Amino acid sequence: MTVFIAVTVFFEIYWHSTNLSCIAMTGRSRNLRRRCMMRMARNFEFDPAYYTTRYPELGYMNAQEAADHFVQYGIAEGRQGHPRGSRPTFVEHIAALETILEIGPFNAPIARGNNVRYLDVLDAAQLRQRAEACGMDPNGCPETIHYVGDISDIHDSFQGVVSSHCIEHQPDLIHHLGGVARLLPVGGFYFLYVPDKRYCFDHFLPESTIAEVMLAHEERRTTHVLRSVIEHYALVTHNDARRHWIGDHGVEPFASRVPKVQWAIEHYRNAKDYIDVHAWYFTPDNFWEIMSMLYQSGMSALKPVAIYPTLRDELEFFAILRRDV
Structure with a gap:
């Protein structure tokens, strides 16, 4: 089944080293401000008809005015610019594929069905034990984990691969992307749910x-x-996430961090098992920049083709990478 990404208005934007100076010069003219904001927008998939319908107060805008509003204000306000830009609709898009591999399903898989296979470092029984230890519902864990170990151990192929809050845990990001690309045909997609560091505990x-x-x-x-x-x-x-969105990021006294640092060092030195933590801290902007650099430098065969920014009071954004070579 061919996956077609419909793009009504697609911002082909590249990061410039002058982005900060652009912000400082926005007062010179409205056009300059627009150009500077567009430089920082990335490839956010956007549908002006959907945007103006979802937000009736913007209904008077034409397509270009709606796009300008989304870039200048909507993204920062956490507005949804495309039907696929929310978790439920992104899931529906993935479910249309004939063969799917989900990486790291834990107790809340994104994809379910006979066309889905799961990869994790733990088997099904171990996942349920971990869910219980974390105070989470173990009944949500898949009954079967089809592949236990590293992505390089898989020799099947899939139309699409999906991961939710998984990519930030990969010790070697390039190795992970290479493993995903190897499982996809040319034109196959990697769908990602990625925590936005600005609105989660990584703030x-x-x-x-x-x-x-x-x-x-x-x-x-x-x-x-x-x-x-x-x-x-x-x-x-x-x-x-709601607290982060209103600027309440929490402040911990310096003194309380000292014993935590000491404990972390001891935990690292004495660990007998794999320690699962975040290795990477992403926003939609720096995620797009890193994926683009890896693709353009030949370090990854996965090209970033769409990104859906973080919605108000949420802590994740969505991205699509496509195998092009």
Whole structure:
């Protein structure tokens, strides 16, 4: 089954080193402001008819005015610019595929059905045990995990691969993307649900960079480094997206972090099993930038083709990568 990505208005935007200076110069003219904002917009898939219908107060706008509003205000306000830009509708888009691999389903798989296979580092029984240990419902875990281990162990192919809050856990991001690409035909898609660091417990941690991604691959990482363990256990904040959206990010006294850092170091040194933490901290912008750089440099066969920004009071955005080579 061919997956067609309908694009009504598609922003082909590239990041420029002058983005900060653009912001400073926005007062010179409305056109300059528009150009600067467009530079920072990325490939957000946008449907002006949907946008003006969903937000009736914008109903008087034509297609270009609606696009301008979305870029200048809508994204920052958490407005939805395309029918596929929410979790329920993104799921429906994935379900149309004939063969699907879901990576890391835990106790809430995105895809279900006879056409779905699951990959995890834990088998089904271990997933249920982990869910119980985390105070979560183990009944949501898949009955069968078809592939246990690393993505490189799979030798089947799929029309699409999906992961939800999984890519940020990969010690070697390039290895992960290569494994996904190997399972897809040319034209196959990787659908991603990605936590936005601005609205989750990673808020105070710096955005990941292409240099860090390259270093992890150069070191052929299979487990998380000490830095990631310390960040996860000692430097995070609350995970309430609604609070983050209104600017309440939480503040922890410096003194309380000292014992947490010490504990994280000891935990890392004494760990006998894999420590599962976030390795990468994404926003829609830096995710698009990193994926684009990896594709254009030949480090990944997956081309970013669409991104759906984070909605108001939510903590995740959605992205689609396509295997082009």
